[in-house]
Amino acid sequence: MSQHFPALLVTVPLLSALLISIVGWLYKRLCFPIAVAALSVTAYSSVGLLLSVMHEKEILYRLGGWEPPWGIAYRVDHLSALVLVVVSVVGLLNLIATQKSIQEEFPEKTGAFYTLYVLLITGLLGIVVTGDVFNLYVLLEITALTGYGLIAMGEEHAPLASLNYVYMGTIGACFYLLGIGYLYISTGSLNMADIASILPGLYDSRVVLAAFIICMVGVCLKMAFFPLHTWLPNAYTYAPSAVSSLVAPLMTKVMIYVMLRLMLTVFTPVFTFSRVGLSDSMVWLAVIAIAMGAVLALAARDMKRMLTYVIVAEVGYMVGGAWLGNRAGMTGAILHIANDALMTLCVFLAVGNIVYKVKGYAFKDLQGMFRKMPYTMSGLVAGALSMVGVPPTCGFFSKWYLISGGVQAGQYGFVAALIFSSLINVILFFRIIEIGYYEPFGADHGQGSSRVRTAEAPLTMVIPLLIVAGGLVMMGVYTGDIVAHVIAPVVPPALGN
Amino acid sequence: MSNLLSSIVDNYNYLIYIILMMIGLYAMIAKKNLVKKIVGMNVLQTAIILFYVSIGAKKGATIPIIQHGHGEGAHEMGASVIKAAEYINPLPHVLMLTAIVVAVATLGVALALAIKVYDRYQTLEEDEILAQIREK
Numbered sequence: 033m034s035q036h037f038p039a040l041l042v043t044v045p046l047l048s049a050l051l052i053s054i055v056g057w058l059y060k061r062l063c064f065p066i067a068v069a070a071l072s073v074t075a076y077s078s079v080g081l082l083l084s085v086m087h088e089k090e091i092l093y094r095l096g097g098w099e100p101p102w103g104i105a106y107r108v109d110h111l112s113a114l115v116l117v118v119v120s121v122v123g124l125l126n127l128i129a130t131q132k133s134i135q136e137e138f139p140e141k142t143g144a145f146y147t148l149y150v151l152l153i154t155g156l157l158g159i160v161v162t163g164d165v166f167n168l169y170v171l172l173e174i175t176a177l178t179g180y181g182l183i184a185m186g187e188e189h190a191p192l193a194s195l196n197y198v199y200m201g202t203i204g205a206c207f208y209l210l211g212i213g214y215l216y217i218s219t220g221s222l223n224m225a226d227i228a229s230i231l232p233g234l235y236d237s238r239v240v241l242a243a244f245i246i247c248m249v250g251v252c253l254k255m256a257f258f259p260l261h262t263w264l265p266n267a268y269t270y271a272p273s274a275v276s277s278l279v280a281p282l283m284t285k286v287m288i289y290v291m292l293r294l295m296l297t298v299f300t301p302v303f304t305f306s307r308v309g310l311s312d313s314m315v316w317l318a319v320i321a322i323a324m325g326a327v328l329a330l331a332a333r334d335m336k337r338m339l340t341y342v343i344v345a346e347v348g349y350m351v352g353g354a355w356l357g358n359r360a361g362m363t364g365a366i367l368h369i370a371n372d373a374l375m376t377l378c379v380f381l382a383v384g385n386i387v388y389k390v391k392g393y394a395f396k397d398l399q400g401m402f403r404k405m406p407y408t409m410s411g412l413v414a415g416a417l418s419m420v421g422v423p424p425t426c427g428f429f430s431k432w433y434l435i436s437g438g439v440q441a442g443q444y445g446f447v448a449a450l451i452f453s454s455l456i457n458v459i460l461f462f463r464i465i466e467i468g469y470y471e472p473f474g475a476d477h478g479q480g481s482s483r484v485r486t487a488e489a490p491l492t493m494v495i496p497l498l499i500v501a502g503g504l505v506m507m508g509v510y511t512g513d514i515v516a517h518v519i520a521p522v523v524p525p526a527l528g529n
Numbered sequence: 530m531s532n533l534l535s536s537i538v539d540n541y542n543y544l545i546y547i548i549l550m551m552i553g554l555y556a557m558i559a560k561k562n563l564v565k566k567i568v569g570m571n572v573l574q575t576a577i578i579l580f581y582v583s584i585g586a587k588k589g590a591t592i593p594i595i596q597h598g599h600g601e602g603a604h605e606m607g608a609s610v611i612k613a614a615e616y617i618n619p620l621p622h623v624l625m626l627t628a629i630v631v632a633v634a635t636l637g638v639a640l641a642l643a644i645k646v647y648d649r650y651q652t653l654e655e656d657e658i659l660a661q662i663r664e665k
Contacts, residue, residue, distance in 0.1 A: 166624055166627075169628075170627055170631065173631045173634070173635070177634055177635065177638055180638050180642065181638065184642055184645065188649065189649075189662065191642050191645035191646045191649065192646050192649075192650075192658060194642055195563060195639065195642040195643060195646060198570075198635065198638060198639045198642060199557055199566055199570060199639075202570050202573070202574070202635055202639075203554070203557065203570075203573065205631075206573055206574060206577050209577055209628065210577050210580065213577070213580055213581055213584065213621075216584075216621070217584055
């Protein structure tokens with residue numbers, strides 16, 4: 033059983049998606065339990081994979097028994113095992129947390145919704161687990177297509193936002209496909225490990241350089257790296273809250289994983305950091321991304337849009353950290369994939385609970401919220417503290433690694449941008465807390481505050497939120513262990529100590 | 530000059546794919562109509578399919594099927610006879626079957642979304658839609 037975990041990760045949700053779409057016609061109530069069962073299997077398998085990877089270093093799964101490079105191989109190392117656990121756990125928690133709001137928002141479409149939801153998770157897990165660059169493209173498109181569908185189920189402007197996402201996402205995927213084509217011309221292989229073993233003789237080839245740059249442009253479009261972020265704020269704001277809290281933590285983070293995979297495994301670190309010569313410009317682009325994300329978040333006029341610009345800034349953190357080209361920066365970037373997924377999930381779940389109760393996410397809807405929904409707001413505060421980077425939440429530790437990486441590399445612009453963005457986050461989240469705590473709820477200002485009763489979201493929504501909020505602290509407390517056992521083996525020795 | 534000309538003639542497949550790709554990107558960036566953008570998107574995808582198909586082709590080569598090469602004895606005989614230069618490379622073509630499926634699916638989703646957009650705003654012109662959004 034356990035040796036088939038890599039295949040189960042993809043096949044179980046894929047077949048369940050088919051099952052859900054059939055069952056959805058007849059028994060709508062069965063859709064949710066099937067989805068939970070499928071995602072529980074994936075969560076169990078990915079945790080099992082993480083544990084066995086710690087002993088064995090790397091797991092190679094040959095689909096259909098074909099030897100790589102002819103057959104498609106699934107390859108799990110420490111980095112992919114970590115991201116697998118993040119994706120499957122976030123997917124499962126969000127599925128349970130959003131059940132009520134999905135029932136309320138689309139009572140007629142639950143079958144379609146859960147089919148797309150499970151397919152999206154299939155695509156994300158497949159991207160992480162695959163060891164073949166073309167297979168990655170196909171799974172990338174599965175993820176993107178289901179994402180377009182899910183986002184378009186949202187409120188008024190959602191189809192337009194989703195259509196803009198289709199345009200940008202397709203250009204991104206096409207660039208990635210073109211880059212692989214160039215790589216295939218020069219190496220004749222599509223298997224990641226095989227390409228990496230052929231490439232050293234071709235480091236001076238201009239085709240390989242073009243392949244690298246084209247792939248990077250495509251991936252940067254997909255991960256919404258400023259200035260290619262324009263599709264993200266509208267798409268994530270207008271999406272249903274259950275979808276926002278799924279795609280916001282996972283999509284951009286998995287794309288960061290793809291970038292790291294390309295940088296570290298396909299094109300080896302030697303090529304990426306010493307032959308391409310783009311490190312400095314990428315770090316400066318990340319600086320601009322962080323600064324612009326922070327400023328645009330400050331200008332946003334509702335909570336969801338503000339958070340989407342925070343995501344744009346966070347993408348800048350991870351890209352910048354990865355391109356610093358030293359051990360601390362890379363550690364920070366990888367750690368931040370997990371941490372950022374958790375804290376984005378935390379704040380978006382809290383916003384989802386508020387939307388469920390108040391039917392709005394404008395700043396004024398937050399008035400008196402601390403009395404009305406105390407647990408939801410404490411979850412939001414935990415997520416906010418982590419985004420600001422207050423110890424012992426995990427956001428502090430990844431930011432610490434990123435900053436020390438920036439200092440070691442002498443990139444003081446990056447360090448300044450990180451600190452600037454943290455300060456802006458303080459303003460952003462304390463504004464929310466101020467409105468929620470000090471401004472009274474409802475029409476009768478000044479005197480009505482004592483009359484506000486608690487009207488908390490249902491327990492199935494609050495408990496997952498509090499689990500995630502607790503997870504933020506746990507991740508922070510165990511940062512040392514995670515870095516030593518999971519992240520340290522991933523960072524290539526070429527990056528020094 | 531003759532160098533340039535011969536390199537153009539030798540690599541005309543790459544030129545065509547780049548021109549097609551630029552047409553697609555131009556349509557997606559410059560056109561205001563949402564369906565024209567979708568058409569541009571499809572041209573872009575087709576350009577990349579053309580690129581892949583052309584890299585598998587070889588002059589004077591045939592389809593990669595070995596005649597009378599079925600069964601047990603074929604392997605021993607095949608090893609001496611097969612010259613890779615005589616057969617086109619089927620792998621890029623097979624990859625493109627998948628890419629075509631992806632392109633069709635993307636086109637379907639995009640057109641479905643365009644219908645939903647039209648239902649909401651009664652137009653497919655991007656500037657008119659933005660004007661409607663701004664009025665509210």
